[in-house]
Amino acid sequence: MTSLDAQPVWRVNGMGKRWSTHGPGVLDLGVAEMDVSACPxxxxxxxxxxxxxxxxxxxxxxxxxxxxxxxxxxxxxxxxxxxxxxxxxxxxxxxxxxxxxxxxxxxxxxxxxxxxxxxxxxxxxxxxxxxxxxxxxxxxxxxxxxxxxxxxxxxxxxxxxxxxxxxxxxxxxxxxxxxxxxxxxxxxxxxxxxxxxxxxxxxxxxxxxxxxxxxxxxxxxxxxxxxxxxxxxxxxxxxxxxxxxxxxxxxxxxxxxxxxxxxxxxxxxxxxxxxGQPWLDAVLADLDDHRHQVVETLADNGLGEIAQLPDATYLAWLDLRAWDENRPAELLRETAGVALGEGALYGAAGAGFARLNFATAPDVLAEALDRIVRVLTKSRSTGGPG
Ligand SMILES: Cc1ncc(COP(=O)(O)O)c(C=O)c1O
Incomplete structure (x- = not known):
């Protein structure tokens, strides 16, 4: 059990922006907050x-x-x-x-x-x-x-x-x-x-x-x-x-x-x-596992080039330019049911990227990565996005 397993009540009840914006089929790894119970x-x-x-x-x-x-x-x-x-x-x-x-x-x-x-x-x-x-x-x-x-x-x-x-x-x-x-x-x-x-x-x-x-x-x-x-x-x-x-x-x-x-x-x-430092240290240990999980899952599926290991933040910045130069996050929401931050919102240099928040429960992260990998590898084999 990690600190990110202990889901806050508001998350489970679908309160807050993150889990109330999209429909039930969409995993929201876009909004920048953590799915974690409060620091005691x-x-x-x-x-x-x-x-x-x-x-x-x-x-x-x-x-x-x-x-x-x-x-x-x-x-x-x-x-x-x-x-x-x-x-x-x-x-x-x-x-x-x-x-x-x-x-x-x-x-x-x-x-x-x-x-x-x-x-x-x-x-x-x-x-x-x-x-x-x-x-x-x-x-x-x-x-x-x-x-x-x-x-x-x-x-x-x-x-x-x-x-x-x-x-x-x-x-x-x-x-x-x-x-x-x-x-x-x-x-x-x-x-x-x-x-x-x-x-x-x-x-x-x-x-x-x-x-x-x-x-x-x-x-x-x-x-x-x-x-x-x-x-x-x-x-x-x-x-x-x-x-x-x-x-x-x-x-x-x-x-x-x-x-x-x-x-x-x-x-x-x-x-x-x-x-708050002891609580933060425990959360950081879990986030450290999650950042490795993101890059390793992608690498294990032949997608290693799209993500670097984050030095900081609970965000992974996915380079999806080879897949779609304009709106990869929107396409992933439509095709994989995973909401990410659309890179172009972060300045013109971000076009073709998507921001993934890995501060969520391990099972949610695993499912989201699985969905993303399935869409990206399928599209690679068929030669086009979506
Ligand atoms: C760099 C940075 N500054 C500020 C904020 C938002 O902070 P505030 O709600 O205090 O404006 C965020 C939220 O993600 C952020 O990433």
Whole structure:
């Protein structure tokens, strides 16, 4: 029995987005949440808050315990951020939107290495800014030359997803240091979303702002407990502001820009950061088995070239370009009854790929892989998709 065998009640009852979007015949490995019962210290803290009817407006950030817990937790990653430089937002995307609008050069374009979290592709235009997609080299590395060209042409910031959802890679300190140098040269900013950082399989990870003083001064770090501890519905994320001027700007923003975190989310966040690691370690051991199961099952069936072993996240990024260049996920949903994330949503560089979430019960994953393998191998023998 693994932690991913213990299915949460809401999953079994078909509640939540993941298991209520498609019909009963479809296995949803698209939506990015885990099918796992809640982390006990998080659940206990939330249960206590519910019993105390903590349904009012949240306590002020500084009295919530979240900044201190965030500061302690980030120090474990080598990122020193005092509690008084942590700010709470309802979700990572709001934090990013607010950072783009208020902490980057007015009107400047935003460089987005792709493929990337699909909402990045939406959030930049919503802030009224131009988005400049820069594909990762070989699907893994930052294209520093292209990024520099965009900065030289007037772009004001780089929006990093680190580790990368959906490609499941972690940027090494060397390339991040090179990025920091050129961003500094052009007076830009780096907004770095590090919500997937706790979900790694031994791969080294350096928070962008922990690289050196240069990076620290131009970085805006967004993170949260909601991915790793699986409570995105509770609505809380945090900004780690390593530039003191950003703290001042942030504190001058209108309430509506940054408000909306929920008391339950704040309580859950502090509990996860302070007490959630043992649970996460157990889940990671199971996810480690699952990532191997994905690549080995595909390789055993002659499909080894479509998947690399993920370094981080609970996502596998399947290269299905040889099968269908445009909408492989849609085709797999129709023909295999497995819903995956459509690669093109993650930026133009993602077309022909599909994102598979392997944080589900072992039997669900096995069945989904079996269905995918059957469709892909059959199509290979008949010479066409579907
Ligand atoms: C990189 C990244 N950032 C943010 C989010 C969503 O976080 P939030 O709900 O806090 O906006 C996700 C969700 O999958 C994600 O992958």
């Amino acid at each position: 210290p998080v659940f206990d803290a939330v249960r206590r808050a519910v019993s105390a009817e903590a349904f009012g407006y949240p306590v002020p950030d500084a009295r919530s315990g979240v900044p201190e817990a965030t500061s302690r937790w980030l120090s474990g990653f080598g990122l020193a951020v005092p509690a008084d430089a942590v700010r709470i937002v309802p979700d990572a995307l709001r934090g990013i939107a607010v950072a783009i609008r208020n902490l980057t050069r007015p009107g400047s374009a935003v460089i987005v290495p792709t493929p990337t979290y699909q909402r990045f592709i939406e959030v930049v235009p919503l802030t009224g800014r131009e988005i400049i997609e820069v594909p990762l080299v070989g699907g893994r590395d930052l294209d520093l030359d292209a990024i520099e060209r965009a900065l030289a042409a007037g772009a004001g910031s780089v929006l990093l997803c680190h580790p990368v959802n959906p490609a499941a890679v972690v940027f090494g300190a060397d390339q991040l240091t090179a990025l920091a140098e050129l961003v500094d040269r052009w007076g830009g900013r780096v907004i770095t979303d590090e919500v997937h950082a706790p979900i790694r399989y031994g791969h080294p990870f350096t928070p962008y702002a922990a690289l050196n003083d240069t990076a620290r001064a131009h970085a805006v770090t967004v993170t949260s407990a909601t991915k790793a501890w699986n409570f995105p519905g509770l609505r809380t994320a945090v900004m780690a502001l390593t530039n003191p001027v950003d703290v001042e700007v942030w504190d001058g923003l209108r309430h509506l820009e940054t408000s909306g975190a929920s008391p339950l989310g704040m309580i859950a966040t502090a509990a996860a950061f302070d007490h």
